Amino acid sequence: MSESNMVQRYTPNERGNHWIVAVCFVLAACSGLALFHPSFYFLSAVLGGGPWSRILHPFVGVLMFAFFFVIMARFWNLNRINDADRKWMQRVRDVIMNRDEGLPEVGKYNAAQKYLFWTIVVCLWLMLATGLVMWRPYLAEQFPIWLIRISVLVHALAAFVLITGIIVHIYSAIWVKGSLQAMVRGTVTANWAKAHHRAWYREVTGK
């Protein structure tokens, strides 16, 4: 495939940023899920057992938040929902069934990606706030017990939403062939761009 056939989608900086968040997510999710339900307790082994999971989890979470914050600032405007997105969303069944003909033109992100972006934004802010409240041994003692009780509940619910969202996110990268390369090498093929993000393709190539 000739170079000219490729379109740049992510800069090295953006890719590095994304993968730092991704690694933090996996570690935070494993150590968190271990505490979430006994059926996941074996995942505590990932960070070296129960106590290590408990110790490291909040640090990993805060690191994830910090790096996600940069992504959030970078991609905020690209994820504004517009009318075309609402139309696209009405045909989401067709998208799922791979019947992509005649879908409204999509910019850098489609509506589903945008909604996922906002889901992550909301979840991570919630998880940061509630996670800090329940953080032992450093912070939890500063907070009243009722607030800690609300926090563990909200933290667990937000984690559930976030993890389910990320499962969909990861599957999408497997499902839509050619997209993984965007985040690994930074480029996509022109045909990929035309097929999935035509408005964005026109914008970056001027064609």
Added chain:
Amino acid sequence: MSALDITARSATTTPSPGVRQTAEIAKLIDESKCIGCKACQVACMNWNDLRDEIGTNVGVYDNPNDLTSNSWTVMRFFEVETEPNHLEWLIRKDGCMHCDDPGCLTACPAPGAIVKYSNGIVDFVSENCIGCGYCVAGCPFDVPRISKKDNKAYKCTLCSDRVAVGQAPACAKACPTGAIGFGTKTDMKGYAEKRVGELKERGFKDAGVYDPQGVGGTHVMYVLKHADKPELEGLPRNPEVSPMVSFWKGVTKPIAAAVMGLAVFGGFLHYVTVGPKEVDEADKDRSDSEKEAV
């Protein structure tokens, strides 16, 4: 006490061994007999080999002025006016209540870090404790304390090691006035009722037993002079595992776990039925115009 006697175990979804049923035991703290001498506090430190840091006097007799990871029982002193111009000095021995439905055990995410024995004792198995503090959020009585030294949770064990060999808890043994009774729960309830009757005769018309049913009853009970107003002594009137905790630990989690599992499996199914979205890279003329629009 062998492993056979464990009837509930934290973060464990299968039943614990249950063929053998031992008699339920209880400690009965008769506040009307307590003189606040703190012999029980000393006996607790002594038997459990604990020494708290020397604290500061906060102006009341409470010393230390709260439960800590080294002080598993603390005498709390209350100066209350139960009637106008009638000052009463109430003294309560605070510590774990050994709930029949222990919120700490429900909340704990570490398998086997909290166990309940068939005799009713709730015990922390510190080596399995990961220090998350969920038990603190789960307890309706604000009892567990996380040690600053090792980040493990501690509380009264009801002297499970002594009870296992047929001894009464150290505090009960040490009490010079017999204010701390120990025996089977049935016996202790019977004795408590008798004491309540005597107190009523002596004019404490609201005397009663504190064995709150919201947590399934407790294996540490009180005879209170003012059982109609337990909050006079910092006891919750209707303690129960907070609805927030029950919801967090209840059906929500298995359902959430199942949904996450199904999401992964659903993705796999989608891939093998609907299949991936591929772009035909050989299609040299995928024109820049709306080829796709039909």
